[in-house]
Amino acid sequence: MSAFLVRRLLTLAATLLAASLVIFVVVEVLPGDPARTILGPEADPEAVAALRVRLGLERPPAARYLAWVGGLLGGEFGVSYTYHVPIGGLLAERLAITLPLAAVAMALTTAIALSAGVYAAARRGSAGDVAVMALTQLGIAVPGFWFAILLILLFAVELGWFPAGGFAGWDAGIGAALRSLVLPAIALALVQAAILARVTRSAVIEVLDEDFMRTARAKGLSRRAALWRHGLRNALVAVVTVMGLQFANLTAGAVVLENVFALPGLGRLAFQAISQRDLQLVRDVVLLFAVVVVAVNFLVDLLYAVIDPRVKLSA
Amino acid sequence: MMGSSRGASTASLWVGGGLVGVVIAAALVSLAWTPHPPTAMALSERLQGPSAVHWLGTDHFGRDVATLLMAGARTSIVVGVIAVGLGFVIGVALGVLAAARRGWLDELVMRLCDITFALPAVLSAILLTAWLGPGPATAIVAIGVFNIPVFARIARGAALTIWPREFILAARVAGKGAFRITLEHVLPNIASVLLVQATIQFAIAILAEAALSYLGIGTQPPAPSWGRMLNEAQTFMYLAPGLAVYPGLAIVIAVLGLNLLGDGLRDALDPRLARGR
Amino acid sequence: MALLDVADLWAVVEAPTGEAPAVRGVSFALAHGRTLGIVGESGCGKTLTALAIMGLLPRGVHGRGRIGFAGVDLLTQPEDTLCRLRGQRLAMIFQEPMTALNPLHPVGRQVAEPLRIHRGMGQAAAYAQALRLLTEVGLDQSARRMSQFPHELSGGQRQRVMIAMALICGPDLLIADEPTTALDVTVQAHILDLVRALVDERGMALLLISHDLGVVAETVAEVAVMYRGRIVERGPVTAVLGQPAHPYTQGLMQALPRLDARRGERHRVVPGAVPPLGPPEPGCAFAARCALAEPACRTSDPPMAPAGPDHTAACIHIAAARGAWRP
Numbered sequence: 001m002s003a004f005l006v007r008r009l010l011t012l013a014a015t016l017l018a019a020s021l022v023i024f025v026v027v028e029v030l031p032g033d034p035a036r037t038i039l040g041p042e043a044d045p046e047a048v049a050a051l052r053v054r055l056g057l058e059r060p061p062a063a064r065y066l067a068w069v070g071g072l073l074g075g076e077f078g079v080s081y082t083y084h085v086p087i088g089g090l091l092a093e094r095l096a097i098t099l100p101l102a103a104v105a106m107a108l109t110t111a112i113a114l115s116a117g118v119y120a121a122a123r124r125g126s127a128g129d130v131a132v133m134a135l136t137q138l139g140i141a142v143p144g145f146w147f148a149i150l151l152i153l154l155f156a157v158e159l160g161w162f163p164a165g166g167f168a169g170w171d172a173g174i175g176a177a178l179r180s181l182v183l184p185a186i187a188l189a190l191v192q193a194a195i196l197a198r199v200t201r202s203a204v205i206e207v208l209d210e211d212f213m214r215t216a217r218a219k220g221l222s223r224r225a226a227l228w229r230h231g232l233r234n235a236l237v238a239v240v241t242v243m244g245l246q247f248a249n250l251t252a253g254a255v256v257l258e259n260v261f262a263l264p265g266l267g268r269l270a271f272q273a274i275s276q277r278d279l280q281l282v283r284d285v286v287l288l289f290a291v292v293v294v295a296v297n298f299l300v301d302l303l304y305a306v307i308d309p310r311v312k313l314s315a
Numbered sequence: 316m317m318g319s320s321r322g323a324s325t326a327s328l329w330v331g332g333g334l335v336g337v338v339i340a341a342a343l344v345s346l347a348w349t350p351h352p353p354t355a356m357a358l359s360e361r362l363q364g365p366s367a368v369h370w371l372g373t374d375h376f377g378r379d380v381a382t383l384l385m386a387g388a389r390t391s392i393v394v395g396v397i398a399v400g401l402g403f404v405i406g407v408a409l410g411v412l413a414a415a416r417r418g419w420l421d422e423l424v425m426r427l428c429d430i431t432f433a434l435p436a437v438l439s440a441i442l443l444t445a446w447l448g449p450g451p452a453t454a455i456v457a458i459g460v461f462n463i464p465v466f467a468r469i470a471r472g473a474a475l476t477i478w479p480r481e482f483i484l485a486a487r488v489a490g491k492g493a494f495r496i497t498l499e500h501v502l503p504n505i506a507s508v509l510l511v512q513a514t515i516q517f518a519i520a521i522l523a524e525a526a527l528s529y530l531g532i533g534t535q536p537p538a539p540s541w542g543r544m545l546n547e548a549q550t551f552m553y554l555a556p557g558l559a560v561y562p563g564l565a566i567v568i569a570v571l572g573l574n575l576l577g578d579g580l581r582d583a584l585d586p587r588l589a590r591g592r
Numbered sequence: 593m594a595l596l597d598v599a600d601l602w603a604v605v606e607a608p609t610g611e612a613p614a615v616r617g618v619s620f621a622l623a624h625g626r627t628l629g630i631v632g633e634s635g636c637g638k639t640l641t642a643l644a645i646m647g648l649l650p651r652g653v654h655g656r657g658r659i660g661f662a663g664v665d666l667l668t669q670p671e672d673t674l675c676r677l678r679g680q681r682l683a684m685i686f687q688e689p690m691t692a693l694n695p696l697h698p699v700g701r702q703v704a705e706p707l708r709i710h711r712g713m714g715q716a717a718a719y720a721q722a723l724r725l726l727t728e729v730g731l732d733q734s735a736r737r738m739s740q741f742p743h744e745l746s747g748g749q750r751q752r753v754m755i756a757m758a759l760i761c762g763p764d765l766l767i768a769d770e771p772t773t774a775l776d777v778t779v780q781a782h783i784l785d786l787v788r789a790l791v792d793e794r795g796m797a798l799l800l801i802s803h804d805l806g807v808v809a810e811t812v813a814e815v816a817v818m819y820r821g822r823i824v825e826r827g828p829v830t831a832v833l834g835q836p837a838h839p840y841t842q843g844l845m846q847a848l849p850r851l852d853a854r855r856g857e858r859h860r861v862v863p864g865a866v867p868p869l870g871p872p873e874p875g876c877a878f879a880a881r882c883a884l885a886e887p888a889c890r891t892s893d894p895p896m897a898p899a900g901p902d903h904t905a906a907c908i909h910i911a912a913a914r915g916a917w918r919p
Contacts, residue, residue: 026442029446030442030445030446031445031446032445137571137574137575138567138571140570140574141518141566141567141570141571141574142563142566142567142570143522143525143526143542143563143566143567143570144526145525145526145529145545146525146545146559146562146563146566146567147563149545149548149549149552149559149563150559150560150563152549152552153552153556153559153560157552157553157556164552210691211686211688211691211692212691212692212693212694212695214648214686214692215686215692215693215694215754215757216694217646217648217678218646218648218678218679218683218684218686218758219678219679219705219706219709219757220675220676220677220678220679220680220706220709220710221675221679221705221709222671222672222675223671225709229705230694230697233696234694234695234696252436252437252438253437255437255438255441256437256526256529256530259529259530260529260549267437270438270441271441271530274441274442274444274445275444275445277445282442282445286438286442289438307696308695308696309695309696309741309743310695310741310743
């Protein structure tokens with residue numbers, strides 16, 4: 001394993017440690033008593049106090065933090081106060097919706113953005129370029145959740161091609177499950193695709209002006225072939241950076257869109273956990289979001305090294 | 316080539332300014348006059364289509380949609396201005412301070428910015444709701460907090476390019492302190508960059524306010540809000556699809572206008588920035 | 593028949609204020625196996641002339657006139673014909689080998705690429721030939737370097753890679769644009785020796801673009817001096833550099849640092865600077881900087897006139913100029 005990889009893994013661990021501390025502190029500060037959440041507002045104060053002791057809430061914060069993190073590392077997530085099921089299973093179940101949703105959305109974003117961005121860059125200044133730029137400007141201004149509602153109006157209410165909301169479940173077959181993810185993924189992808197298309201366009205334009213592109217043409221490659229063989233990979237360095245940031249945006253956008261489509265994903269779980277004051281669940285869900293974001297950043301760093309041989313040296 | 320891009324930037328300035336002007340005008344007019352009283356309900360007239368009396372129809376309480384849109388513009392602008400203003404003042408102060416002092420303070424401010432960025436903004440807003448309860452104040456604080464690191468980074472970055480300039484050196488030789496130099500020389504020189512960013516952030520704030528109100532943790536009824544209207548419209552989507560269209564269009568007009576205005580301002584105020592894009 | 597026959601070539605830059613010609617009616621011919629240098633200060637149009645021949649003028653610059661290559665006019669050929677010629681019969685090496693090589697591809701792949709494009713060769717065969725050529729151009733440890741990236745090589749090594757890449761299909765014409773300018777002086781000599789040896793051995797024609805009279809004197813047989821988009825003097829290297837007829841060439845010669853210069857003697861430069869690009873004005877382009885300029889110089893552009901055997905210059909005082917500038 002290279003020093004590069006070790007260094008990145010250490011950074012990843014340190015970031016997660018910092019994130020877990022911040023999340024623990026924030027949730028500590030939040031009002032609400034888990035014991036009271038479990039027993040209900042009319043419960044006997046003595047019973048609440050007893051439960052607090054049993055749940056370990058009377059221990060000092062440091063001990064509780066260590067117990068929490070230790071439990072997570074040991075695969076022991078505890079039981080949700082409000083759902084009365086093991087949190088580990090609950091998270092896995094919800095992640096099985098949010099992760100595919102984000103992945104499909106990211107794939108859509110990438111496909112749309114790269115083709116539109118490269119198209120516009122290759123025809124800089126043409127009517128096609130102007131049209132792409134205008135559309136992306138519009139795409140950035142459209143709220144994702146409103147676009148989602150429009151999609152529902154057209155494809156669910158009018159045409160009936162896709163469900164207006166809810167999740168068929170993976171048990172219903174991959175086709176049915178994916179069908180419930182199509183509209184949310186499109187809605188999620190729109191804004192990000194508009195942003196990424198603009199980034200791609202300027203990255204490609206920058207690369208087109210590089211000396212090595214002229215060399216590629218001097219070898220006898222056509223404009224198009226030079227762009228595909230030599231230009232795109234160089235432009236990808238900038239594009240991948242933004243894609244990493246966008247994946248974080250996509251998970252955040254999923255929180256809103258899962259509510260639009262009533263998808264029982266991680267975002268909806270976070271929303272519900274907070275409104276029900278299920279603090280232990282809140283802590284784990286928010287940390288899981290952080291893990292996803294940090295893991296994606298780690299992958300982006302690895303991708304850099306794959307794309308650009310110079311990265312290993314400078315790291 | 317250069318001529319056409321200059322033309323495009325002038326166009327964005329005018330189109331953007333025009334769209335923003337329409338939204339501001341609607342908000343201002345709504346203070347004095349609306350087609351119907353904003354909270355007047357008429358259940359007998361619920362879910363009507365557009366007509367001469369109700370230009371854009373009525374909602375499920377029989378309220379006039381055009382009136383609600385005008386009043387909603389007010390909410391968007393107020394939340395946006397306060398939230399961005401909050402982020403602007405605190406963020407810029409932190410940013411220019413970090414640039415002036417450098418060292419551990421700079422490091423601390425930048426790391427704090429990193430942490431704020433690490434949590435998805437919507438999640439932070441929801442966490443905040445658990446603390447403050449739903450309402451416009453929550454939306455303002457959540458959006459404002461998200462804006463602090465944005466302005467801190469921009470202000471710091473821009474200020475760092477100003478500090479090595481000769482006129483700053485001259486001011487230091489003349490015995491001026493870091494505070495006065497920041498006030499008299501740094502801030503005026505980074506003002507245009509900050510103004511452009513504020514325009515863009517304002518657009519983001521309007522989108523965020525709409526999303527939070529849609530989720531039910533921003534503006535609360537009966538206060539009019541575009542996001543809230545969309546939430547309610549979704550319930551009656553089958554009966555009155557138009558209700559789900561107009562508030563979204565209003566958001567698009569405001570956000571598109573602000574983004575175009577920001578692009579145009581950037582090109583107009585600083586040609587060097589425009590080329591860097 | 594000449595391999596390359598450039599006739600009345602113009603390169604016109606589109607600017608917001610209108611069109612500005614950067615190359616103005618350049619004509620020259622180059623036969624198989626011959627070598628020609630084009631010298632001049634930066635901005636005189638020599639690189640645009642080279643790029644026009646390659647058909648790679650930058651956006652917003654248009655070529656007009658005729659560029660005959662092996663009997664066809666390159667300026668009227670469709671793009672796919674040019675693509676077939678480039679890298680195969682016409683090749684070019686550039687000034688800055690760091691940025692001219694793709695930073696993300698191993699050098700072996702970049703050298704082999706023209707074979708894959710033009711000859712449809714498989715990877716193994718193309719790489720084998722690339723390795724042979726890299727060894728021939730003197731890249732040490734060439735086998736190991738095949739899989740290295742440009743940033744892992746020195747400037748001289750990178751330029752050897754560029755040369756191998758340009759030569760791999762055996763072109764008829766090699767255009768070298770300031771091939772040694774970005775290199776250390778010691779490396780410069782090695783690269784020039786290499787280029788000269790390869791050109792001799794393979795019978796290629798060489799068009800060398802340089803601002804450095806020393807480089808030109810060592811490498812080519814004939815030279816053309818360009819000033820503001822025009823050729824102002826042309827002839828055998830020995831004649832042009834030995835007995836410069838145009839005041840501008842003389843100025844360039846005077847500007848050369850000399851080992852035999854007497855202590856205290858001031859290093860001379862051509863007075864003034866190349867004026868910025870703009871619409872052409874009447875008269876000799878050099879008149880504004882010329883010590884010999886007289887009213888006639890400012891009214892009409894002097895035609896090329898003989899200054900010796902195969903030696904011509906565009907100046908109305910060829911004879912007088914010699915006298916005035918002889919040290």
